[in-house]
Amino acid sequence: MIKITDDLIAGISNKAKALERKRCNYNLHKSLEDPIQRFINALEPGTYIRPHKHENPDKTEMLILLKGKVLIIEFDDDGKVTDHFVLDAESGNKAAEIPAHLWHTFIALQEGSAVYEIKEGPFVPGTDKIFAEWSPEEGTREARDFTDRILNTVKI
DSSP states (O other), rough: OOOHHHHHHHHHHHHHSTTTTSSSEEEEESSSSSSEEEEEEOOOTTOOOEEOOOTTTTOOEEEEEESSEEEEEOTTTTTTTTEEEEEEETTOOOOOEOOOEEEEEEEEETTTEEEEEEESSOOTTTOEEEOOOOOOOSSSHHHHHHHHHHHHHHOO
């Protein structure tokens, strides 16, 4: 039995806070070949997940809020925001499912945020996701500016 506790989430969140990327995954699947990839993704404000989609092979992604507050954003092929959803236990917004072929990202809005992420496997780094060409690369000043523009565009 895998037990997900407040202590486990706090430990992963503490690791995320200490990392330059401000996020940390804790895999629950046994191997990258597992047909269902399951992990806890601890996210801190300031982390940047480059907009991407999952196709070839198609994969649906499910995010279930464990703690905190996380903004999920969908984009069209030109990078225009088409939809957003705030995962927030206090508001009752607990989870979201993102279908294959859909550009998306998510942004931590509170310290100590964590989601349970589920996605079809296996995990193959070269084909797992396609990054949006219109989005800046991780670790750049443009990535921080991009995130700020999103936060100023959507109503939270």
